[in-house]
Amino acid sequence: MKVGLVYDPVYLKHETGQHVENAQRLEAIISHLEQTQLIRQLTLVEPRAASIEELSLVHSERHIAHVQEVAQERGGWLDPDTVMSTDSYEAALYAAGGLIRATEAVMQGEVDSAFALVRPPGHHATTTQAMGFCLFNNIAIAARYALAKYSLKRIAIIDFDVHHGNGTQESFYDDPQVLYISTHESPFYPGTGYIEETGRGEAEGTTVNIPLPAGCGDAEYLLVFEQIIVPVVRRFNPQFILVSAGYDTHWADGLAMMKVSVTGFAQMVRIIKELADELCGGRLVLTLEGGYNLTALAASVKATFDVLLGNNSIEDPLGPSPRRLAVTNIDSLINKIKEIHNLA
Numbered sequence: 394m395k396v397g398l399v400y401d402p403v404y405l406k407h408e409t410g411q412h413v414e415n416a417q418r419l420e421a422i423i424s425h426l427e428q429t430q431l432i433r434q435l436t437l438v439e440p441r442a443a444s445i446e447e448l449s450l451v452h453s454e455r456h457i458a459h460v461q462e463v464a465q466e467r468g469g470w471l472d473p474d475t476v477m478s479t480d481s482y483e484a485a486l487y488a489a490g491g492l493i494r495a496t497e498a499v500m501q502g503e504v505d506s507a508f509a510l511v512r513p514p515g516h517h518a519t520t521t522q523a524m525g526f527c528l529f530n531n532i533a534i535a536a537r538y539a540l541a542k543y544s545l546k547r548i549a550i551i552d553f554d555v556h557h558g559n560g561t562q563e564s565f566y567d568d569p570q571v572l573y574i575s576t577h578e579s580p581f582y583p584g585t586g587y588i589e590e591t592g593r594g595e596a597e598g599t600t601v602n603i604p605l606p607a608g609c610g611d612a613e614y615l616l617v618f619e620q621i622i623v624p625v626v627r628r629f630n631p632q633f634i635l636v637s638a639g640y641d642t643h644w645a646d647g648l649a650m651m652k653v654s655v656t657g658f659a660q661m662v663r664i665i666k667e668l669a670d671e672l673c674g675g676r677l678v679l680t681l682e683g684g685y686n687l688t689a690l691a692a693s694v695k696a697t698f699d700v701l702l703g704n705n706s707i708e709d710p711l712g713p714s715p716r717r718l719a720v721t722n723i724d725s726l727i728n729k730i731k732e733i734h735n736l737a
């Protein structure tokens with residue numbers, strides 16, 4: 394298995410000060426991949442800057458110009474959660490471009506799969522505005538790029554970040570070519586992602602939201618994958634799978650209230666990889682979204698790479714959630730979602 398790693402120190406130049414989304418996140422991941430020597434098993438895919446034309450596949454000219462202007466004015470806050478520095482514009486171009494390169498590398502057979510370790514993250518950025526630590530929607534841009542460049546007809550985006558990817562949903566809400574599936578804590582930021590949001594017009598049914606109550610862990614997530622995500626993806630039969638990999642779903646993460654373990658992430662990624670192998674010749678690209686506990690983040694990213702590489706032993710240094718809660722009963726939620734999406 395040839396697994397691509399997209400990374401470049403340019404991503405550290407997006408300076409956010411005391412913000413929870415800071416350069417230490419990527420530094421912790423890279424240093425863990427080096428210490429465990431896993432990095433030697435990976436193929437480095439060098440990112441490039443996305444062009445304005447490529448950003449425009451998703452974003453308005455006005456939004457792109459605004460981010461560029463704030464950078465030129467030595468940075469500032471784009472919304473109450475989202476801050477940028479002078480070099481953030483460059484980092485953001487390389488974040489979108491990094492995911493484009495990962496897509497090219499997989500589609501052109503340079504690597505079997507790839508994981509883009511980029512920042513700023515992207516799934517909250519809407520067509521017209523930055524929000525939720527995100528400047529440009531990297532995964533939406535890569536999906537639009539793949540549709541155009543490789544004349545694809547069906548791409549699936551799976552988003553297991555603890556937050557709903559409102560920007561990604563919005564980008565493809567009218568587009569039957571892109572299936573967007575999100576698991577997320579609800580009610581929670583950004584307040585979207587209800588089960589009734591299913592896509593519009595011809596795209597009806599190609600947005601699948603799985604809003605979960607706080608406290609869900611590996612057992613609930615695996616149930617959701619088995620009962621909803623696997624059948625929905627199989628039915629859609631994508632030619633390429635993209636993943637918004639957010640590790641703020643981990644039990645040790647301070648931003649949210651879920652209870653997923655490193656082992657749980659590895660199991661989810663294994664299911665996604667098996668879907669890619671079964672349906673699209675293994676063509677799979679992941680991108681980093683959230684994840685703010687540095688130890689949990691680094692271990693979870695390593696476990697993700699281990700699964701992509703086909704390594705059997707998964708190290709989970711943090712173990713399961715120490716707060717042993719009973720499994721949350723989500724059967725009626727699952728049944729409702731199955732009904733809405735006509736899953737037998």
Ligand SMILES: [Zn+2]
Pocket residue numbers: 554555556639641682683684
């Ligand atoms: Zn998140």
